[in-house]
Amino acid sequence: MKSDLVRMALILGLLSCVGPFAIDMYLPALPSIAESLGAPVEATQYTLMSYFVAFGVCQLFYGPASDMFGRKPPLYFGLVLFALASIGCAFAPSIEWLIALRFVQGVGAASVMSIPRAVIRDRYTGTEATRLMTTVMLVISISPMLAPLAGSALIGPFGWPSVFIAVALATVASMVLTGVGLPETLPPAERVPFKFSAMTGAFATLLRDPGYMGLTLIGGLGMSSFFAFLSTASFLYTGHYGLTPTQFSLAFALNALGFFTASQFAANLGERFGSVVVVRWAVAGFAASASLMCSVIAAGYDNFALLVGMLIVTNAFLGLVIPTSMVLSLEEHGPIAGTAAALGGALQMLLGAVAIVIVSQVFDGTPLPLVAAIAVCALLALGLSVLTLRGAAQVAVQS
Template sequence: MKPEFIKMALILGLLSCVGPFAIDMYLPAMPAMAEGFGVPVAASQLTLMSFFIAFGVCQLFYGPASDMFGRKPPLYFGLALFGITSVACAFAPSIEWLIALRFVQGVGAASVMSIPRAIIRDRYTGTEATRLMTTVMLVISISPMLAPLVGSALMAPFGWPAVFIAVAVAIAVSLVLTVTLLPETLKPADRVPFQFGAMMRAFATLFRDPGYMGLTLIGGMGMASFFAFLATASFLYTGHYGLTPTQFSLAFALNALGFFTSSQFAANLGERFGSVAVVKWAVGGFATGASLLCALFAAGFDSFPLLVGMLLVTNSFLGLVIPTSMVLSLDDHGPIAGTAAALGGTLQMVLGALAIAIVSRVFDGSPLPLLATIATCALIALALSVLTLRGAVRAAAQA
């Protein structure tokens, strides 16, 4: 790989890592936080859902803003807001304040979700873009593998507020890297002046594109299944299976390992078989694995090794689906890449928040509600792939 390619992958990976870092490091602290505030599990899960809602919806503003002002100024604003509210979260006096602050925190965090995707599209398309996206995901893999362990280590001596201070430090490092090392990839001549009508027409163009919408929703259902897991994993692993916070962190890292390992093969498989074929077959594997896991637990096979092992396999298929579908969805929308990335991110985050809301209402401490939610997301993704990945969409994606 060229040095410039590696530099971009590291910087964009670290930027993209900050949002998940604020989620993954927080997961081991959720049971202790609920106990500390004297609130039920569902109330603590609202702090996660409020973050996801803002994280998703506000990408609609960052995307067009990055098309108008360049990629870096909106990143500066978002990272600054993200860092300030992270510190404020550490001193939240009640669960209500924490829910509200997590929402504002998500407003800032939304900048690091959509803008790095647009930066990738500014520089690369096709399999090169997929390769950069998967390299970025390799850097992001640090978060689910290490963040829960760091959160557990900080929580033991300092309590759950220390998690938010650590997030603020990570954001400060990201802001310094953005200012000093990240180039501006959108030239002034290519920027789009703000016109509300033009922005609405761009959104309308995207909504009318069946390929873009289908690919976005396929990736969105995969992400929704993972968000459902995020919302319940700490309670399931520590409550139902009796794991300590540190043991939960290790099990969570193992579940994430399959996703990020398989994502590194997405570009090579796309070059050999075609990106659309990779998405179709990977979605089929995701749906098969998730449905089988749900059926086994519904039949009474409640086993922690079985759960972790099958989730590892299922997430491995997701590691092929999500980066490839992201790149394919942007390929035909270079002039409005920021807006397309923002709308895609918003739709996917809203689906994630909806999955959290559903699984929070039905979660009873056992694995089955979570597994049923994951299987449902997988089967919807399979139906979407059958409906959209054919004909003109296949030809355009493989051109």
């Protein structure tokens, strides 16, 4: 890979880790937070939901803002807000305050979700963009491997508030990295002046594009299945299977292995067979593996090692679905890449928030509600892929 691609991947990947770190470091702390603040499991799960709602909705503002003012100013604003909210979370006196501050934290984190996608689209298209996106995913994949372990290491001696202090410090480091290493990829001549009608017109164009919407929702349903896992994993692994916080962190990292490994093949497969074909077959594999996992658990085979193994396989297919569908959804919308990335991210995060609400209502401490939710997401994604990709050319998108 070219040195420029590697440098951009590292910077964008580390920036994109800010939001996931606020989730992954935090997961081992959920049972401790529930006990410390005297909150029920459902209320504690709402701290995730509020974060995802803000994380999703506010991308609708960051995307157009990045098209109007350049990529870096909105990025700085979001990072500063995220750092301040993280400090607030560390001193939250009640579960209600924590839910509210997590919402503010999500408002800031939204900037590092949509803007890096637009930066990629500013510089690259086709398989080169897919290669960069998957390399960014490689860097992001470090988060679920290391962040829960780091969270567990902090929670033991310092308590759960230390997780948010650490996240705030990491955000400051990200701001320095942005200032030093990330160039402005949208020159003033190419920026879109603020016009409310232009912004709403861009959203209307995207919402009427069946290809964009279908690919966005396919990726969103894949993300929703993972968000369902996020909201229940710590309670399931520590409560039902009796793991310690450190053991949970290791198991969580193992679950990311399939996604991490498969995502690195997405660009090469897209170049050889075409991105459309990759999405089509990867979604089919996602649906088949998720349905099999649900059937096995429903039949009474409740075994921890078996569940982890099936999750690894299911996540491997997601490693092909998510980055490839992201790139394809933006391919035809270069002039409004920031807005397209923002709307896509918003819709995907909102789908994830809905998944968290539904799973939190039916979660009974066993794996069945979780695997059933993953299977539903996978089957819906399969149906959408049939409708969206019907008759699409089975060739790779060329840069």
